């Protein structure tokens with residue numbers, strides 16, 4: 191049986207480019223599965239149901255909460271976002287490292303429920319660069335950009351609670367670093383207790 195996959199949370203300011211980093215990570219390496227969230231926000235042009243998000247009404251979202259179908263959920267700039275439980279469980283059992291691309295309130299809830307989860311925070315090199323990327327994306331109006339920048343300022347106060355900070359200046363380097371950090375997490379002694387116990391047992395046997 192393959193070892194259970196890791197739970198990897200990736201957060202970053204809206205506009206930090208984490209979507210691009212995640213897409214590249216999944217294209218380059220086989221061992222990842224990206225969790226698809228449920229949200230009450232409307233699809234942006236080009237977004238598809240079941241590929242980018244599962245788009246829900248407020249009532250449908252509330253029902254998912256009541257049914258215990260979400261690992262975590264949070265409200266973000268007037269909408270709800272949440273992680274469906276079942277896909278994450280299935281993929282981890284199949285040995286895949288599951289990536290949750292979620293904001294900070296949700297990330298901290300995941301850490302509470304799954305203390306072994308790895309929390310990564312992706313940031314552009316500066317606030318000016320973040321604003322430039324948000325405007326350049328051209329998908330949000332001025333007011334939404336202003337709310338997202340305000341929210342980024344609030345989120346920045348929680349970065350210390352993450353395990354690793356990754357600066358997204360050069361896409362290629364950022365993808366490689368993200369992959370390396372996740373791979374290192376696989377080597378942690380506390381995540382390999384079965385192997386450790388086996389070696390301990392073998393050593394007792396061999397020397398008796």
Ligand code: 5GP
Pocket residue numbers: 201202203204227228231262263264266271272273274291292293294295296297
């Ligand atoms: P966007 O509207 O730009 O797609 O996403 C807005 C924010 O919600 C982003 O920071 C994104 O990472 C976060 N987000 C997306 N899905 C989830 C989720 O399932 N749970 C939480 N807590 N945040 C999410």
